[in-house]
Amino acid sequence: MRRTVFPHKLLPWLLLAPQLAITLIFFYWPAAQAFRQSVLREDPFGLSSQFVGLANFRKVLNDPAYLNAAQVTVVFSVLVAFFAMTIALFLAVQVEKIVRGKGLYRTLMIWPYAVAPAIAGMLWLFMFNPSFGTLAWPLRQLGINWNPLLDGEQAMALVVAAATWKQISYNFLFFVAGLQAIPKSLLEAAAIDGATKRRAFWTIVFPLLTPTTFFLLVVNTVYALFDTFGIIHAVTSGGPGKSTETLVYKVYNDGFVNLIMGDSAAQSVILMVIVISLTAFQFRFIEKRVHYG
Amino acid sequence: MAHIQLNDLRKSYAGQEVIHGITMDISNGEFVVIVGPSGCGKSTLLRMVAGLEGISAGTISIGDRVVNDLEPRERDIAMVFQNYALYPHMSVRENMAYGLKIAKMPVAEIDARVAKAATMLELEPYLDRKPRALSGGQRQRVAMGRALVREPAAFLLDEPLSNLDAKLRVQMRLQIKELHQRTGQTTLYVTHDQVEAMTLADRLIVMNKGVADQIATPHEVYMTPASEFVAGFIGSPAMNIFTVRAEAGVAVLPGGQRLPLPGLPASGEVRLGLRPEDMELVEGDTPSIPVVLKSVEWLGADAFGYGVIEGSDVLMTLRLPGNTLAKRGDRLHVAAAQGRIHLFSPETGKRL
Numbered sequence: 001m002r003r004t005v006f007p008h009k010l011l012p013w014l015l016l017a018p019q020l021a022i023t024l025i026f027f028y029w030p031a032a033q034a035f036r037q038s039v040l041r042e043d044p045f046g047l048s049s050q051f052v053g054l055a056n057f058r059k060v061l062n063d064p065a066y067l068n069a070a071q072v073t074v075v076f077s078v079l080v081a082f083f084a085m086t087i088a089l090f091l092a093v094q095v096e097k098i099v100r101g102k103g104l105y106r107t108l109m110i111w112p113y114a115v116a117p118a119i120a121g122m123l124w125l126f127m128f129n130p131s132f133g134t135l136a137w138p139l140r141q142l143g144i145n146w147n148p149l150l151d152g153e154q155a156m157a158l159v160v161a162a163a164t165w166k167q168i169s170y171n172f173l174f175f176v177a178g179l180q181a182i183p184k185s186l187l188e189a190a191a192i193d194g195a196t197k198r199r200a201f202w203t204i205v206f207p208l209l210t211p212t213t214f215f216l217l218v219v220n221t222v223y224a225l226f227d228t229f230g231i232i233h234a235v236t237s238g239g240p241g242k243s244t245e246t247l248v249y250k251v252y253n254d255g256f257v258n259l260i261m262g263d264s265a266a267q268s269v270i271l272m273v274i275v276i277s278l279t280a281f282q283f284r285f286i287e288k289r290v291h292y293g
Numbered sequence: 294m295a296h297i298q299l300n301d302l303r304k305s306y307a308g309q310e311v312i313h314g315i316t317m318d319i320s321n322g323e324f325v326v327i328v329g330p331s332g333c334g335k336s337t338l339l340r341m342v343a344g345l346e347g348i349s350a351g352t353i354s355i356g357d358r359v360v361n362d363l364e365p366r367e368r369d370i371a372m373v374f375q376n377y378a379l380y381p382h383m384s385v386r387e388n389m390a391y392g393l394k395i396a397k398m399p400v401a402e403i404d405a406r407v408a409k410a411a412t413m414l415e416l417e418p419y420l421d422r423k424p425r426a427l428s429g430g431q432r433q434r435v436a437m438g439r440a441l442v443r444e445p446a447a448f449l450l451d452e453p454l455s456n457l458d459a460k461l462r463v464q465m466r467l468q469i470k471e472l473h474q475r476t477g478q479t480t481l482y483v484t485h486d487q488v489e490a491m492t493l494a495d496r497l498i499v500m501n502k503g504v505a506d507q508i509a510t511p512h513e514v515y516m517t518p519a520s521e522f523v524a525g526f527i528g529s530p531a532m533n534i535f536t537v538r539a540e541a542g543v544a545v546l547p548g549g550q551r552l553p554l555p556g557l558p559a560s561g562e563v564r565l566g567l568r569p570e571d572m573e574l575v576e577g578d579t580p581s582i583p584v585v586l587k588s589v590e591w592l593g594a595d596a597f598g599y600g601v602i603e604g605s606d607v608l609m610t611l612r613l614p615g616n617t618l619a620k621r622g623d624r625l626h627v628a629a630a631q632g633r634i635h636l637f638s639p640e641t642g643k644r645l
Contacts, residue, residue, distance in 0.1 A: 185378035188345050193392035193439070194366040203391075207382045
């Protein structure tokens, strides 16, 4: 490893300062605030607050609505991460086979990533809203009783589809890069060794893609947990009932809509613990199965 | 084991023909080396036999089957790649067993074959290592082993030694030769290295811009090169080739000297080829070529003199005895040994 030695003691800190400032202001400070508020309880008018220890946590964890949100989150995240990754991998493999216009397809595939989550949500809402959705009518013509405003499962399918659609681009990009990094000669060697295309994919390509896949698994989990707030907010607002209310959405709902700051902060802290332990788990156990070339 | 037939084999990319019709019969157990400079189409030719490149025209048969439309896996061949193409996520053992597993061979048989190949290639201590924990030479042997265990009809090697250092290359070359003698596999071997080509081959295909200029034994290729290209490519240091004018059985050298040569046409220009090692020093009063030395490289057993034909700027390389006292500025007279004169057509480059 090459080391750059700065002649000046202050310069490295100055160069790091902008990033450090952003992290401090937008991550450590709010996180500290969340920790502080999670052990306080405010009076209804927000004029005073008192220390209540872990009472907020106890309350939140015994709340059936919270357990429901946890369950919704698991279903939502697993579905989004799974579909976003498998569909992206499928498309990346297919695009490799295209002879002409590869660049065009790739560019088109990457576009959805440039769309803001809330806009993406609106897009899907306009397509699938039961009263004015473009595709809702054809769906009903097909005999499907399409009404995500009443049917929780349909609402879930809709937000999963919207969240997946938006994340496919990102995954696609990484899978395409990952596939390109696999030497062609390995596939030729496999072809000569007698492997069919399908077999070569599962025994050579897929194992060699695991670093990419693992990275995307971590990123997609975090995406499904946090970044999908805008989509859920735009499409279902957590409804109908609480059938699409994820943990993050509930933090928002309890904190900014219902103004129960203590509960909301406690939930944030729990969420933080979940994400940290989930990522640690992924690195600890799943990474063992990753082959770094 | 099988014989291979190439019949007027052609390859075009987007209308541009790069392999211009190659015909050859490779008999069972023969070691054929395809040699040529980079870009001559030698790797393309091998990859066409392997089934990794399509065939634009002509046929390839392995054994008695025409394999034009068969996938690589259906051709019963094994190949060693220049970069070895070992599967990085598999151990040496798994790398070698991969093809056998796909062929659904019983586990006991797979183990036996892998063990046998590992013994032959001295790879036993490394069977459970990943390729990245191996040296270049060991990786090369694993690639060989992966091909060997398959016991295919034909063995294809694409510059298998070019990624090794010089010393290892010599060792591996000998090992490949020995392996071939032991297994008697029909082998097609691509290289740009003429030493590998000369030492390994039963027969050579010397390729030049997509054409097989000469298909012959190494001895024939060296003794009677079929074209000026082959003459210049095979032999080290390279053959001296220059244009002379024929005048009634006498060659007029670039410096104006006249030299009687057998086999000259009655008139016109010809390309005259003389190998450095085929020329001997003679006295100035016999018919000879006067060479003015520019420099002498002394190598121990012998020396190479670099100079020009007197009165011209045509370069000549001479092989001198190791005890030579010749030095820069000396004027030497050389004559070609009996029967060691090569004449080529200046238009077609073909041997006259």
